[in-house]
Amino acid sequence: MAGAGIRQRQYSRGRFICVAPMPITPFLTGQAFDPEIVRSMSVAFEKLCERLQLPSRTDPASEQAARKIIELAQRGIRDPDVLCDRALAELDPPA
Numbered sequence: 001m002a003g004a005g006i007r008q009r010q011y012s013r014g015r016f017i018c019v020a021p022m023p024i025t026p027f028l029t030g031q032a033f034d035p036e037i038v039r040s041m042s043v044a045f046e047k048l049c050e051r052l053q054l055p056s057r058t059d060p061a062s063e064q065a066a067r068k069i070i071e072l073a074q075r076g077i078r079d080p081d082v083l084c085d086r087a088l089a090e091l092d093p094p095a
Contacts, residue, residue, distance in 0.1 A: 023038075023042050024038065024041045024042045024045045024066050024069060024070070025038065025042075026066075027063065027066035027067065027070060028070065031070065033073065037073055037078060040073070040078055040079065040080045040083065041069050041070065041073050041080075041083065043080035044069050044080040044081075044083035044084040044087065045065065045066055045069050047080065047081070047084040048065050048068075048069065048083075048084045048087050048088060049062060049065060051084065051088060052065060052088070052091075064091065065087060065091065068087040068090055068091055069083055069084075069087050072086050072087055072090075
């Protein structure tokens with residue numbers, strides 16, 4: 001089984017490969033974080049993009065999602081699941 005934040009994709013021949021989380025590093029211009037925090041943010045970013053069904057990591061909605069994850073990490077949130085859930089709640093507040 002894959003580790004937290006690592007997805008498995010199945011190919012037609014039944015083989016699995018592990019896919020690393022989508023890196024958030026392109027959105028960290030000028031900001032410094034410990035590698036483990038970057039990994040947590042990357043896992044949260046990928047989960048958030050999947051939940052929001054964002055197919056491209058280059059569109060404005062993906063950038064907004066990344067910025068929200070970074071903002072929450074700057075506030076001290078480190079758990080990828082909490083980062084994802086909080087970002088989702090703050091990006092899409094209840095009506």
